Amino acid sequence: MRFILIIGAVFVLSACSSQNVDTAENSSTAVEPSHSSVESVGANSTETTATTVAGEASNSSVDTIGANEATSETTTPIIDPEVDAMFGQLIRQSIANGNEQQALKLLEDAEQAGSLKARDVYLQALEKQKEQQQ
Structure with missing residues (x-):
């Protein structure tokens, strides 16, 4: 057979x-x-x-096909500076309004779009909000 x-x-x-x-x-x-x-x-x-x-x-x-090494390069899309600034402004406004969940969603969207500054803006806005509350 x-x-x-x-x-x-x-x-x-x-x-x-x-x-x-x-x-x-x-x-x-x-x-x-x-x-x-x-x-x-x-x-x-x-x-x-x-x-x-x-x-x-x-x-x-066949056994080596799935054994890709971590040497493959992944590229993050380049975001337009105006769009990056818009995300930053929206993140700051959301945190200033006390809506941290919305700011976090905006952060995720910005990073998915290719923003490298959004996380720093988010963290700085959180620190500023905490300083104002004290």
Whole structure:
């Protein structure tokens, strides 16, 4: 039964690879096979298969795909200075009115929009409010 499944998989893969080669000939980029190992997934078999996927080649095993290191760079969107100033003003007004929950929501929205100053504005406004209450 396992042998029949393997034979079937080979036929399917060869059909897919011939279709990908046809489309690769029509495009300007070459398609290379991905050599991923079945045994690297923890299967109890020693057979390996090669699959052809349109796009760039990958020679990594399945178990390393999810092992992305923390070296990937994430970028925060750049916020317009006028929008940043508006968020700051709204945060200050909310705290001055005693509505800290609204100010916190505005802070979260501002940071999601890319503000780097909103947290400082929030903390300074809280300190100022506490000083005025004393």
